[in-house]
Amino acid sequence: NQFHIAVLIGSLRRDSFNRKLADAMAKLAPSDVTFKQLSIGDLPLYNQDDDAHQADTVLRLKADIKAAQGLLFVTPEYNRSIPGVLKNAIDHASRPYGQSAWSGKPAGVLGVSVGAIGTALAQQHLRNILAYLNCPTLAQPEAFIQAKDNLFDEHGEIGAASKEFLQGWMDQYVAWVKKHSV
Numbered sequence: 546n547q548f549h550i551a552v553l554i555g556s557l558r559r560d561s562f563n564r565k566l567a568d569a570m571a572k573l574a575p576s577d578v579t580f581k582q583l584s585i586g587d588l589p590l591y592n593q594d595d596d597a598h599q600a601d602t603v604l605r606l607k608a609d610i611k612a613a614q615g616l617l618f619v620t621p622e623y624n625r626s627i628p629g630v631l632k633n634a635i636d637h638a639s640r641p642y643g644q645s646a647w648s649g650k651p652a653g654v655l656g657v658s659v660g661a662i663g664t665a666l667a668q669q670h671l672r673n674i675l676a677y678l679n680c681p682t683l684a685q686p687e688a689f690i691q692a693k694d695n696l697f698d699e700h701g702e703i704g705a706a707s708k709e710f711l712q713g714w715m716d717q718y719v720a721w722v723k724k725h726s727v
């Protein structure tokens with residue numbers, strides 16, 4: 546029985562720490578859990594006029610979310626909230642009214658920042674949005690990660706200093722998704 550996780554990354558930056566974190570976290574999961582990073586950089590800007598004829602990229606996003614048993618958000622903090630590109634994707638997949646792709650999908654929230662609070666405020670904003678969208682979120686453990694030189698090792702895997710903590714996060718996330726997936 547495979548569990549598919551749709552991964553939403555809040556940065557489009559080529560060398561994004563958050564994308565690296567998503568790549569490295571996937572390697573900490575057991576073999577019955579697979580991760581698919583969804584593309585959000587090619588979505589149009591959300592416009593309610595288009596709800597009746599959503600773009601192919603939006604339909605693809607919604608299909609990928611619906612096919613997943615769980616969600617993993619890995620996002621930077623921009624100006625104490627989530628980046629606009631991520632909010633744009635969330636808004637697209639929530640529409641048209643009554644046809645949201647998000648409802649009921651259990652979600653984990655992670656983020657890495659160059660700043661000391663490690664995306665704490667962005668995560669809190671995201672949890673607020675996900676509560677409205679009827680996505681239960683893993684409450685504990687929380688993970689606020691600062692981008693430091695030793696966060697990743699030379700192979701792009703989680704470095705020794707953070708390994709035990711983030712392995713524990715992944716173990717509890719996987720157990721929780723398996724319990725709550727619909």
Ligand code: FNR
Nearest residue numbers: 556558561562563564621622623624625658659660
């Ligand atoms: C940031 N950054 C940032 N960091 C933070 O801890 N709190 C914040 O509010 C902000 N605000 C912010 C706004 C904008 C527009 C940018 C471009 C950046 C810095 C951010 O943590 C840093 O750029 C990370 O490297 C972004 O994540 P990725 O792209 O590496 O995944």
